[in-house]
Amino acid sequence: MRIVVAMRQLADLVEELEVNDEGTDIDREFVKFVSNEWDEAALEEALTLKDELGATVTVVALDEPDVDQTLYAALAKGADRVVKLTGNDPDTWVRSRERAQRLASFLAGESFDLLLTGVQAADDLDGQLAGILGSLLEVPHAAVVVGVEGSDSKVRVIQEMGGGLLGVSELDLPAVLGIQAAKQTPRYAPISRIRQAMQTGEISEHEVELSDASAQVKVRRLYPPESTGAGATMLKGSPKEVAAEIIEIIKSKGLV
Amino acid sequence: MLVGVLETRKIFGGETETAKMVFYLLAVVVLAIFFTGLVKRVIEYNHGRRPASFSWLRRRDARDIPEVSERPKFASSLVTIAANKTVTKSRKKVGISHLLLFWGFIGLFLATSILSLDYDILGNASRFITGHTYSFFQGPFYLGYNAVFDLAGLAALVGTVLLVYRRWFSREIQLDYTRAQRPEGGYSRAKIVIGDQVFVVGLLLILITGILIQGLRIDGEGFPSFERWTWLGYLVGKGLVTLGVGSAGARAIHAWLWWVHVGMALAFVAYIPWSKAWHMLASPTNLAVRDLATTRRIPAPPEGKTGYDSIDDFTPRELLGFDSCTKCGRCHAVCPARTAGAPLSPRDFILDLRQWVDRSRHIPLLLDTETRPVASGPLAGDGQLVGDVIVDKTLWSCTTCMACVEICPVGIEHVPTIVQLRRSLVDRGEMDPTLQSALQNIATQGNSFGKSARMRARWTKGLDFPIVDARKEHVEYLWFLGDFASFDERLMSISQTLAKVLNASGVSFGILFDDERNAGNDVRRVGEEGLFEMLVEQNMEAFSKASFDKIFTTDPHTFNTLRNEYPSFGLDKPVLHYSELLAILMFTEEVAPRSLGRRVTYHDPCYLGRYNRIFDTPRAVIAGLGCDLVEMPRHGANSFCCGAGGGRIWMDDSYLEERPSVNRIKEAQGLGVDYFVVACPKDYAMFSDAVKTVGIEDSLKVIDIVELFAEATEATELVDV
Ligand code: SF4
Ligand code: SF4
Numbered sequence: 001m002r003i004v005v006a007m008r009q010l011a012d013l014v015e016e017l018e019v020n021d022e023g024t025d026i027d028r029e030f031v032k033f034v035s036n037e038w039d040e041a042a043l044e045e046a047l048t049l050k051d052e053l054g055a056t057v058t059v060v061a062l063d064e065p066d067v068d069q070t071l072y073a074a075l076a077k078g079a080d081r082v083v084k085l086t087g088n089d090p091d092t093w094v095r096s097r098e099r100a101q102r103l104a105s106f107l108a109g110e111s112f113d114l115l116l117t118g119v120q121a122a123d124d125l126d127g128q129l130a131g132i133l134g135s136l137l138e139v140p141h142a143a144v145v146v147g148v149e150g151s152d153s154k155v156r157v158i159q160e161m162g163g164g165l166l167g168v169s170e171l172d173l174p175a176v177l178g179i180q181a182a183k184q185t186p187r188y189a190p191i192s193r194i195r196q197a198m199q200t201g202e203i204s205e206h207e208v209e210l211s212d213a214s215a216q217v218k219v220r221r222l223y224p225p226e227s228t229g230a231g232a233t234m235l236k237g238s239p240k241e242v243a244a245e246i247i248e249i250i251k252s253k254g255l256v
Numbered sequence: 257m258l259v260g261v262l263e264t265r266k267i268f269g270g271e272t273e274t275a276k277m278v279f280y281l282l283a284v285v286v287l288a289i290f291f292t293g294l295v296k297r298v299i300e301y302n303h304g305r306r307p308a309s310f311s312w313l314r315r316r317d318a319r320d321i322p323e324v325s326e327r328p329k330f331a332s333s334l335v336t337i338a339a340n341k342t343v344t345k346s347r348k349k350v351g352i353s354h355l356l357l358f359w360g361f362i363g364l365f366l367a368t369s370i371l372s373l374d375y376d377i378l379g380n381a382s383r384f385i386t387g388h389t390y391s392f393f394q395g396p397f398y399l400g401y402n403a404v405f406d407l408a409g410l411a412a413l414v415g416t417v418l419l420v421y422r423r424w425f426s427r428e429i430q431l432d433y434t435r436a437q438r439p440e441g442g443y444s445r446a447k448i449v450i451g452d453q454v455f456v457v458g459l460l461l462i463l464i465t466g467i468l469i470q471g472l473r474i475d476g477e478g479f480p481s482f483e484r485w486t487w488l489g490y491l492v493g494k495g496l497v498t499l500g501v502g503s504a505g506a507r508a509i510h511a512w513l514w515w516v517h518v519g520m521a522l523a524f525v526a527y528i529p530w531s532k533a534w535h536m537l538a539s540p541t542n543l544a545v546r547d548l549a550t551t552r553r554i555p556a557p558p559e560g561k562t563g564y565d566s567i568d569d570f571t572p573r574e575l576l577g578f579d580s581c582t583k584c585g586r587c588h589a590v591c592p593a594r595t596a597g598a599p600l601s602p603r604d605f606i607l608d609l610r611q612w613v614d615r616s617r618h619i620p621l622l623l624d625t626e627t628r629p630v631a632s633g634p635l636a637g638d639g640q641l642v643g644d645v646i647v648d649k650t651l652w653s654c655t656t657c658m659a660c661v662e663i664c665p666v667g668i669e670h671v672p673t674i675v676q677l678r679r680s681l682v683d684r685g686e687m688d689p690t691l692q693s694a695l696q697n698i699a700t701q702g703n704s705f706g707k708s709a710r711m712r713a714r715w716t717k718g719l720d721f722p723i724v725d726a727r728k729e730h731v732e733y734l735w736f737l738g739d740f741a742s743f744d745e746r747l748m749s750i751s752q753t754l755a756k757v758l759n760a761s762g763v764s765f766g767i768l769f770d771d772e773r774n775a776g777n778d779v780r781r782v783g784e785e786g787l788f789e790m791l792v793e794q795n796m797e798a799f800s801k802a803s804f805d806k807i808f809t810t811d812p813h814t815f816n817t818l819r820n821e822y823p824s825f826g827l828d829k830p831v832l833h834y835s836e837l838l839a840i841l842m843f844t845e846e847v848a849p850r851s852l853g854r855r856v857t858y859h860d861p862c863y864l865g866r867y868n869r870i871f872d873t874p875r876a877v878i879a880g881l882g883c884d885l886v887e888m889p890r891h892g893a894n895s896f897c898c899g900a901g902g903g904r905i906w907m908d909d910s911y912l913e914e915r916p917s918v919n920r921i922k923e924a925q926g927l928g929v930d931y932f933v934v935a936c937p938k939d940y941a942m943f944s945d946a947v948k949t950v951g952i953e954d955s956l957k958v959i960d961i962v963e964l965f966a967e968a969t970e971a972t973e974l975v976d977v
Contacts, residue, residue, distance in 0.1 A: 012700060012701070012708070014701065014706055014707055014708050015708045015710070016708065016710075016711075030710065032700060032701065032708070032709070034700055185689055185692075187685040188682070188685040188687065188692045188695065188696070189685070190562065190682050190683050190685070190784060190786050190787075191699060191784065191786030191787040191789075191790050192562055192683070192785060192786025192789075193562075193683070193786070194786070195786055195790075
């Protein structure tokens with residue numbers, strides 16, 4: 001089985017994010033970039049499938065800050081090949097549609113059975129990426145996947161449904177899956193292995209030229225929600241007083 | 257021979273040619289068995305992996321804390337061994353019994369060797385060459401020989417009796433062989449107990465029969481007056497007479513008891529390399545080659561590997577160490593993991609490795625081994641070193657507190673081996689999820705809290721004076737805070753207090769702001785060597801951007817790695833702990849603290865005390881503040897770990913029966929003190945929780961030494977009682 005995992009870099013959410021002067025993007029200058037945690041789950045699921053069935057795992061990502069780190073880590077964890085797609089400006093925000101187009105342009109020349117990516121990301125909470133990829137590549141797509149069992153021509157996917165239910169479906173290959181969680185927590189890549197990968201591994205680069213750049217979504221405004229003042233009450237005082245107040249509130253709502 | 261004129265004695269019981277032949281034959285067989293074992297074991301050590309550099313051969317490795325990181329020279333090792341210093345150190349009575357036995361048997365061994373030199377070598381050779389039998393075993397030499405070596409016999413007897421008595425009647429935890437990690441399917445250590453008994457009781461029987469045959473011989477010879485020099489035998493002989501053993505009877509008993517004695521002694525010699533008795537040779541050798549620095553400066557992984565995963569990875573010193581273990585159980589008794597109910601006992605760790613190595617190398621131990629109904633762990637043939645022989649949870653339970661290394665009478669270094677095995681677990685990615693995320697946080701943001709690196713200096717907010725940026729301005733002291741003092745809400749205010757104290761005393765100091773990274777002491781001890789190296793590079797880079805003369809740290813863990821490990825990566829600045837800085841302020845009279853008059857106790861942090869031998873400085877500060885220090889039973893080098901070290905603070909501890917920190921607080925509870933003084937941020941966090949668990953947070957207050965200091969040097973009370 002040939003599996004491709006699409007990964008993306010995001011600002012580490014532990015950073016205090018600020019909006020840039022134009023109000024169209026976060027200020028990227030001093031922020032640390034890390035890989036999207038759902039993409040990490042997608043990679044883990046791919047590596048688990050590789051362990052179980054034997055597969056080749058290719059990881060592909062756009063040229064974004066610190067992406068090399070993520071790709072080397074993927075090699076250290078057991079990916080067979082890592083590809084960096086160049087051609088985009090690494091310091092600007094690539095929205096989901098453009099991201100999908102760039103990935104699809106590369107994947108058009110690749111033969112693959114499964115394409116895995118995170119079901120969402122901090123800048124893609126509506127989980128568009130996998131869906132757009134499915135339609136651009138004209139292959140079946142499933143989202144919110146929490147488990148994949150594969151054979152040569154089909155996969156069974158377990159999806160999270162509402163109300164605590166799980167659904168199992170079967171998809172013909174090739175297919176695109178938006179991964180919500182892997183069967184196990186993403187494995188740890190020891191730094192010495194990552195460093196080894198840096199010395200011996202290779203990131204292959206692939207330039208992607210998009211024909212129609214003007215057709216992209218334009219961000220008009222990015223901003224933290226303004227507080228309306230009416231919503232939340234901030235509890236003030238010492239931890240003891242705050243705790244007492246919380247208990248009062250819980251009691252007054254009749255919860256205990 | 258003119259007996260009666262010449263003071264000497266016959267050597268063999270009956271001195272027939274047949275008896276001699278039998279004896280020599282036996283001796284040859286015994287020596288063959290002994291040397292087979294000896295050679296097998298030495299070859300086995302020689303198989304060990306030689307670390308790439310020759311540092312293991314170098315005798316000296318000068319540093320500024322000689323007692324702990326300078327390799328003992330041979331002379332000092334010899335003194336340690338000769339005086340049984342390490343045996344006596346923590347247990348006087350046992351140590352002295354051992355010392356008597358030790359020198360007693362060395363004396364008896366010398367006596368036998370001299371006799372053999374005279375009779376077997378000189379006697380036989382001279383007869384063969386010249387036809388006459390020469391001997392120096394007569395006259396004044398004979399008399400002096402007996403007088404001196406009878407003393408050795410008595411010393412050995414007293415020592416052995418005391419030790420046998422202890423083996424039989426002591427209920428101490430160190431003599432309890434119950435495993436800390438219980439294998440599924442059960443186990444039995446009956447053979448180990450039998451091995452112990454065979455060893456000590458065997459020695460006792462050899463001694464008793466030896467002394468008896470001396471008495472019987474003198475009795476049988478009718479008490480020649482010069483035999484008074486053989487005072488012990490003479491007295492025993494007289495005693496035998498009062499028991500009614502006459503001259504003839506004595507000769508008859510002597511004839512066969514001599515063979516019993518000689519038979520047992522020979523059997524014992526043959527038994528040595530195949531049993532616990534091997535420690536008689538292995539342990540002193542181990543003490544002579546040990547390197548006190550190894551635990552303070554964890555060695556690199558084997559060349560081309562990330563950690564230990566095969567028998568070939570152990571160094572000769574480690575292999576020798578396994579064989580040196582006498583199962584004294586001292587490490588078992590003091591280990592905080594074992595005390596807390598974790599599946600780790602440093603004794604069992606060493607014994608398991610020993611049994612596994614012996615098994616893999618086909619060197620049988622006759623007794624002294626564990627048996628299991630279902631072969632598993634070290635007893636199974638096919639298991640992995642890390643995971644089967646030593647299970648993951650055992651390795652993860654270690655706090656690297658070093659109490660085991662400190663107390664081990666034979667100089668075994670458990671901690672570096674545990675770390676080497678942990679490295680393989682990290683390489684396989686097998687670890688607690690909480691540890692994994694701590695390591696990931698450290699890798700991305702340089703701190704275990706997962707906070708943004710840019711938030712590192714947030715604790716300085718609210719100070720009414722600026723903290724100098726050492727990257728922009730020269731300072732005398734560079735303050736390296738560490739993660740807890742920078743990010744933990746409770747500890748940030750203590751960092752502020754220290755800053756205020758230093759500022760008020762006019763100390764020139766600065767920090768690295770967002771360039772400081774976790775120093776990596778515990779990262780290294782968790783077994784994540786690659787991350788440790790990365791942190792060292794980042795911190796060294798930060799140091800190179802700054803201008804300073806010395807470093808001081810808040811965290812003793814940071815202190816240890818900066819002081820002992822960073823120099824080999826190029827750090828050449830003195831490193832202090834903040835308690836030392838407080839002492840400097842006090843004793844150079846930069847500040848004049850008022851007397852607080854409190855009753856306090858003080859907890860020695862492992863990495864400050866045991867690791868770096870800073871015991872007196874914090875105590876001097878406490879005394880200088882006019883506090884009355886009441887010591888806990890376990891203090892100084894025997895301090896009991898809070899349970900946070902070696903990365904344990906990042907792992908789940910809910911499986912412990914009683915957290916080490918709780919155990920420690922209970923120890924302090926009975927002292928009648930109001931304050932539990934700490935000098936380590938992790939201690940502050942651990943013990944603040946522990947006093948709540950015990951429910952005495954109102955009567956025993958955990959306080960950092962700098963808070964006391966601030967209270968005594970400032971007008972306003974910072975701390976409410
Ligand atoms: S270092 Fe401490 S916790 Fe680890 S084995 Fe030794 S005594 Fe136990
Ligand atoms: S390792 Fe050392 S302290 Fe522990 S049982 Fe063996 S000899 Fe004793």
